Amino acid sequence: MLFNFAFRNVLRNKRRSFLTALAIFFAAMIVGLAQSFVNGMLDIYMQNYITYQTGHIRVTTDEFIDRERFMPVDEIMADADEIMANIQNLEGVAGVKERIRFGILLGHQDTTVEALGVGLDLKTSRFNLPEKLSAGELGESGIYIGHALAKRLGVDLGDALLLATKTSEGGLNGIKLPINGLVHLGITMFDKRMFFISLADAKKLLKIFAGTTELFVFANNRDITDGLAQRIKTGLPPGVTAQTFKEQLGGFYTYLETAKVIYLIIEVLILFLASFVVINTMMMAIFERLHEIGTLKAIGMSNRELFLNFTLEGAIIGAAGGIPGALVGYLLTVVMSHTGINLQASLESLEMPIEYIIRPTLSLAALITAMLMSIVVPALAAMIPARYAGKLQPAEALRK
Numbered sequence: 001m002l003f004n005f006a007f008r009n010v011l012r013n014k015r016r017s018f019l020t021a022l023a024i025f026f027a028a029m030i031v032g033l034a035q036s037f038v039n040g041m042l043d044i045y046m047q048n049y050i051t052y053q054t055g056h057i058r059v060t061t062d063e064f065i066d067r068e069r070f071m072p073v074d075e076i077m078a079d080a081d082e083i084m085a086n087i088q089n090l091e092g093v094a095g096v097k098e099r100i101r102f103g104i105l106l107g108h109q110d111t112t113v114e115a116l117g118v119g120l121d122l123k124t125s126r127f128n129l130p131e132k133l134s135a136g137e138l139g140e141s142g143i144y145i146g147h148a149l150a151k152r153l154g155v156d157l158g159d160a161l162l163l164a165t166k167t168s169e170g171g172l173n174g175i176k177l178p179i180n181g182l183v184h185l186g187i188t189m190f191d192k193r194m195f196f197i198s199l200a201d202a203k204k205l206l207k208i209f210a211g212t213t214e215l216f217v218f219a220n221n222r223d224i225t226d227g228l229a230q231r232i233k234t235g236l237p238p239g240v241t242a243q244t245f246k247e248q249l250g251g252f253y254t255y256l257e258t259a260k261v262i263y264l265i266i267e268v269l270i271l272f273l274a275s276f277v278v279i280n281t282m283m284m285a286i287f288e289r290l291h292e293i294g295t296l297k298a299i300g301m302s303n304r305e306l307f308l309n310f311t312l313e314g315a316i317i318g319a320a321g322g323i324p325g326a327l328v329g330y331l332l333t334v335v336m337s338h339t340g341i342n343l344q345a346s347l348e349s350l351e352m353p354i355e356y357i358i359r360p361t362l363s364l365a366a367l368i369t370a371m372l373m374s375i376v377v378p379a380l381a382a383m384i385p386a387r388y389a390g391k392l393q394p395a396e397a398l399r400k
Helices: 002-054 062-066 080-088 149-155 199-204 220-234 245-249 252-274 278-289 288-299 304-338 366-392 393-400
Strands: 057-061 093-108 111-120 133-136 143-146 160-166 172-183 194-198 214-219 240-244
Touching: 002 245, 002 252, 002 278, 002 304, 002 366, 057 062, 057 220, 057 245, 062 240, 080 093, 080 214, 093 149, 093 160, 093 393, 111 149, 111 199, 143 149, 143 160, 149 172, 160 199, 172 194, 172 199, 194 199, 194 288, 214 220, 220 240, 220 245, 240 245, 245 252, 252 366, 278 288, 278 304, 278 366, 288 304, 304 366
Parallel strands: 111 194, 143 172
Antiparallel strands: 057 214, 057 240, 093 111, 093 214, 133 172, 143 194, 160 172
C-alpha cells in the first residue's frame, strides 16, 4: 500500500523524476564500468605475477629465498625430479614447472643492456610462448627474446648472441645461440628485459648438472593455495621450502586487496554525489506538498510512515535509473572485454607486470553490486529530506 502511494507520488512530476533518474542512470553505468575495469586490472595484475614470477606456490631452497634478489644459480635442489613427481600427485595441482632464472648483461656491438634469462620448457610453459611469438618459429633450442629487448640491442631474427654469466660453480661460462624468435608478451617490463632459452641450454650455460633452482606450482584454484602449500611442505626434504604467492608478494599483496576496497568506497561516493539530485528532488517535493503532508498527518499518518514514503520515493527513482544504468554498464563491459583499451603509450615506462591492453572483468557480482548500490544509496540520500518531512507537525505544515 505504502509502495503504491510512493510510486504514484514519483509520477506526479514525471519530468523532474526522469531527470533525477537520469543522473542515477549515468552514475550507475560509470560505477559498473569502473568496478569491472578495476577488478579486471587488479586480477590480471595478480595473474601476471603468478604466471611470470611467483606461481601459486614456489618451491626453492631456504638459502635461495634469503638471496633471491641476486637470483642465485648455485642454490640447487638436487632431487628436483622426485619433488616434482610428489607434488604433481597432490589433489588440486594443475601443474609443476621447472624454471631457472638468471641475470645477465647482453651485448651486441657497442650496446650492452641488463636482461633476465629464463630457462624453461619452451613448448609447455605457462608463458604460452607459441602464441606469444611475433616473429620466428619455436624450436628445441635458440634464444626467444622480448621484441623490445631486441630493439634495444639492435638485433633481429637469425643474429647470434653470446651469453656469458656466472655459473653454479662460481666461475664463468658462455654459449652462443641464435635468435630464433621475437616474443611479444604485452607487458613492458618483460618485453624490454626478458629472453627465454631451453632448460637444457640454461643448465649447460650455468653448469647445473643435476636438479634445478626453482619449481613453480600452479593450482586448480587460487583459493586453495594456502592449504596446498601446507601439504607440499610436509613432503619436502630438509632445506627446501614452499612459499605461496601471497608470502612472496608480502605487503604488496595486502595493498592489492586493500585497493579493491578503496575503489569500492570511491564508487559508492560517486553514487552518493549523484544522489544529491535525489535530495534536491525530495526537498522540492516536500515543500510543494506541505499542505498535503499536514493533512495526511492530521488524519493519522505516522511520522514513520511519512518517513518511509519519501525514502521509498528516493529508492524508486534510484531503481528506475540505476538498474538500467547498471545493465548498460554491463553490456559495455561485454563489448570492451573483447576490444579492451590499449594503454601502451602510458605504460611504456612502468616497471610493473601490467599488460598494454586493459580489459574489464565480466562479473555478475559487479552487476548486482552496481544495481544494489544504485537503489540503496539514493534511498539513504532520500532519508535526509524524509526525516525533515517526518518531523513536521500537522498544524505547522498546514500553515506553511
